[in-house]
Amino acid sequence: MKNKIATAKLERQIIKSMKSFLEKEDFFEIFPPKIVRASGACENIDTLFEVGVEGNLHWFNPKNPHRVYLSQTAQLYLEAFTPYLEKIYSIGPSFRAEAGDDNRHLTEFTLLEIEFSGKFKKLLKYIEGTIYSAVKDILLLSEKERKAMNIEKKDIERLKKISIPFPAITYNEAVEILDIPFGDDISPEDEQKLTQEFDNQPLFITHFPNPLVDFGKEIEVEKFFNMMPDPEDKKKILSCDLILPFGGEAVGAAQRVHDPKELKWRLNNSKMFKRLQEKGGKLSDFNWYFQKMEEKSIPHSGCGFGVGRILEFIKGKDDIRKVITFPLNQASII
Amino acid sequence: MKNKIATAKLERQIIKSMKSFLEKEDFFEIFPPKIVRASGACENIDTLFEVGVEGNLHWFNPKNPHRVYLSQTAQLYLEAFTPYLEKIYSIGPSFRAEAGDDNRHLTEFTLLEIEFSGKFKKLLKYIEGTIYSAVKDILLLSEKERKAMNIEKKDIERLKKISIPFPAITYNEAVEILDIPFGDDISPEDEQKLTQEFDNQPLFITHFPNPLVDFGKEIEVEKFFNMMPDPEDKKKILSCDLILPFGGEAVGAAQRVHDPKELKWRLNNSKMFKRLQEKGGKLSDFNWYFQKMEEKSIPHSGCGFGVGRILEFIKGKDDIRKVITFPLNQASII
Numbered sequence: 001m002k003n004k005i006a007t008a009k010l011e012r013q014i015i016k017s018m019k020s021f022l023e024k025e026d027f028f029e030i031f032p033p034k035i036v037r038a039s040g041a042c043e044n045i046d047t048l049f050e051v052g053v054e055g056n057l058h059w060f061n062p063k064n065p066h067r068v069y070l071s072q073t074a075q076l077y078l079e080a081f082t083p084y085l086e087k088i089y090s091i092g093p094s095f096r097a098e099a100g101d102d103n104r105h106l107t108e109f110t111l112l113e114i115e116f117s118g119k120f121k122k123l124l125k126y127i128e129g130t131i132y133s134a135v136k137d138i139l140l141l142s143e144k145e146r147k148a149m150n151i152e153k154k155d156i157e158r159l160k161k162i163s164i165p166f167p168a169i170t171y172n173e174a175v176e177i178l179d180i181p182f183g184d185d186i187s188p189e190d191e192q193k194l195t196q197e198f199d200n201q202p203l204f205i206t207h208f209p210n211p212l213v214d215f216g217k218e219i220e221v222e223k224f225f226n227m228m229p230d231p232e233d234k235k236k237i238l239s240c241d242l243i244l245p246f247g248g249e250a251v252g253a254a255q256r257v258h259d260p261k262e263l264k265w266r267l268n269n270s271k272m273f274k275r276l277q278e279k280g281g282k283l284s285d286f287n288w289y290f291q292k293m294e295e296k297s298i299p300h301s302g303c304g305f306g307v308g309r310i311l312e313f314i315k316g317k318d319d320i321r322k323v324i325t326f327p328l329n330q331a332s333i334i
Numbered sequence: 335m336k337n338k339i340a341t342a343k344l345e346r347q348i349i350k351s352m353k354s355f356l357e358k359e360d361f362f363e364i365f366p367p368k369i370v371r372a373s374g375a376c377e378n379i380d381t382l383f384e385v386g387v388e389g390n391l392h393w394f395n396p397k398n399p400h401r402v403y404l405s406q407t408a409q410l411y412l413e414a415f416t417p418y419l420e421k422i423y424s425i426g427p428s429f430r431a432e433a434g435d436d437n438r439h440l441t442e443f444t445l446l447e448i449e450f451s452g453k454f455k456k457l458l459k460y461i462e463g464t465i466y467s468a469v470k471d472i473l474l475l476s477e478k479e480r481k482a483m484n485i486e487k488k489d490i491e492r493l494k495k496i497s498i499p500f501p502a503i504t505y506n507e508a509v510e511i512l513d514i515p516f517g518d519d520i521s522p523e524d525e526q527k528l529t530q531e532f533d534n535q536p537l538f539i540t541h542f543p544n545p546l547v548d549f550g551k552e553i554e555v556e557k558f559f560n561m562m563p564d565p566e567d568k569k570k571i572l573s574c575d576l577i578l579p580f581g582g583e584a585v586g587a588a589q590r591v592h593d594p595k596e597l598k599w600r601l602n603n604s605k606m607f608k609r610l611q612e613k614g615g616k617l618s619d620f621n622w623y624f625q626k627m628e629e630k631s632i633p634h635s636g637c638g639f640g641v642g643r644i645l646e647f648i649k650g651k652d653d654i655r656k657v658i659t660f661p662l663n664q665a666s667i668i
Binding site for chain 1: 335339342345346349350362363364365366367368369370371373383384385386387388389391393394395396397400402404411414415417418419426427429431441442444621622626629630658659660662664665667668
């Protein structure tokens with residue numbers, strides 16, 4: 001248990017730092033549901049867990065039975081509160097049916113999510129502030145405390161060099177630096193190459209290409225349905241990933257579309273929704289969200305912080321199983 | 335959304351108070367798993383949710399596939415840390431497949447759980463302290479803040495009268511007062527009668543009868559398998575419930591058996607485990623826990639606080655659907 005205790009101490013430390021930064025910035029904690037309709041799905045539809053009772057996967061809503069899933073993201077629930085509480089966050093498990101037993105994927109991990117009434121530039125500032133305050137708080141620990149968390153001197157030296165503002169490049173710039181074809185995903189190996197190019201600092205990659213556009217008109221939504229197209233270039237979206245040394249993609253973020261009509265169009269015409277339908281998902285799975293957006297909706301943005309990947313960055317490890325207290329994957333449920 | 339915002343504000347307030355009390359008492363937060371083997375089951379086995387992927391309920395551990403469930407309690411995971419961190423807590427969703435749509439049951443609710451190295455008397459003090467600090471903090475709010483949480487004057491007047499120590503009676507005394515047969519469960523209606531008998535204060539009911547005893551020897555374990563029999567009367571267990579006006583049973587607590595051999599005997603001979611086996615549960619579901627108890631185990635105790643029922647008490651409402659932000663039951667998944 002000795003290693004596990006050190007791990008638990010660092011995990012708690014980082015989560016405390018991040019929450020305390022957000023609380024100081026007046027973010028308000030809510031407690032969103034974990035058993036959800038498809039409205040709790042992220043882009044990665046294929047990894048939805050289903051929930052049943054006595055073998056029955058249609059136990060909920062007996063009058064009109066439907067499938068339910070384990071939440072991958074609380075985003076849509078948080079979004080509904082932005083017109084009233086301005087800045088919201090939640091922290092809890094995110095569930096992904098990722099097969100196998102490897103250094104990057106878990107079936108369950110702690111996800112800290114924020115949403116606020118504001119735009120893309122402010123979003124980058126909140127992400128930077130949250131990560132930077134976690135690093136700064138580590139540097140304020142006593143040597144005894146660091147030892148109790150198994151943090152090594154070389155990692156302290158490395159973390160001392162982290163500075164703000166974090167470098168930021170566009171997706172277009174990233175593929176140019178990496179010399180990979182436009183449109184390709186950036187692999188975990190390439191992510192690490194990029195952070196090395198930028199002095200081993202956390203690195204924002206922004207403005208991912210998104211919509212399928214024909215004669216200037218968007219015809220299909222490729223990414224998560226409510227990411228906001230860039231008003232200056234509608235082939236891009238106002239999204240960003242934060243790439244960390246060791247941890248890789250630790251934060252996924254975007255400004256959200258907030259016009260309810262456009263939201264419905266985008267969901268209906270998204271690749272994500274087509275895959276959802278194959279799984280039994282329906283437009284009505286999103287009723288609660290659409291209803292809230294129709295009641296009141298304002299420009300808003302948000303993101304999710306993968307706590308495990310931030311811990312990899314702090315500890316200088318590239319195996320997520322080594323940095324969290326309960327690393328759970330397909331092979332290791334306890 | 336106006337009511338929902340007020341509800342979210344009070345929910346956040348109460349959770350903050352309780353956590354802040356525990357942090358001041360040096361409790362350490364951990365983040366236990368939610369997809370679990372039967373080791374995440376509470377007494378109420380029949381309400382376990384199962385987790386699957388693409389209709390397959392045996393997706394986990396492909397070499398030796400087994401069922402997995404949604405956690406009802408993090409208790410066993412917390413217990414494993416008591417020899418090293420002394421005082422532990424966690425907060426997160428507890429899942430129960432309770433059918434229907436009524437004022438007392440949800441399929442998912444926020445559960446705050448604590449475990450610490452210590453005995454029964456200390457346990458009652460921590461429970462009392464946690465609940466009392468939540469009440470006191472409400473009384474410290476400004477009128478504006480209370481208004482924003484929809485707390486009425488009559489409830490403030492009622493909460494002003496809450497005092498410590500909370501009254502405590504044994505199960506035997508409770509059935510005598512209620513004039514119900516020994517061995518019966520105490521119904522929600524009878525719980526409310528009891529709190530009225532005790533000046534509408536939170537009320538501890540302690541020392542529930544438990545083991546089936548034959549010629550002075552325990553032959554079957556009726557309640558949760560690791561509740562500690564009272565050394566002074568082995569027909570009783572060192573357990574207690576805290577009954578709140580309006581909310582009813584809001585906390586379930588016990589000192590735990592910590593001897594690994596006795597734990598195995600008790601699980602093997604428990605009614606709970608027989609029902610688990612019918613559901614496909616195995617002794618090996620508890621391997622992680624038994625292994626940790628064998629590595630190191632000390633006298634320890636703990637409990638779970640049902641946040642929704644505490645909110646009913648604060649608000650003076652007897653419908654759990656009215657006091658939490660996301661009231662989810664079989665009929666209302668969003």
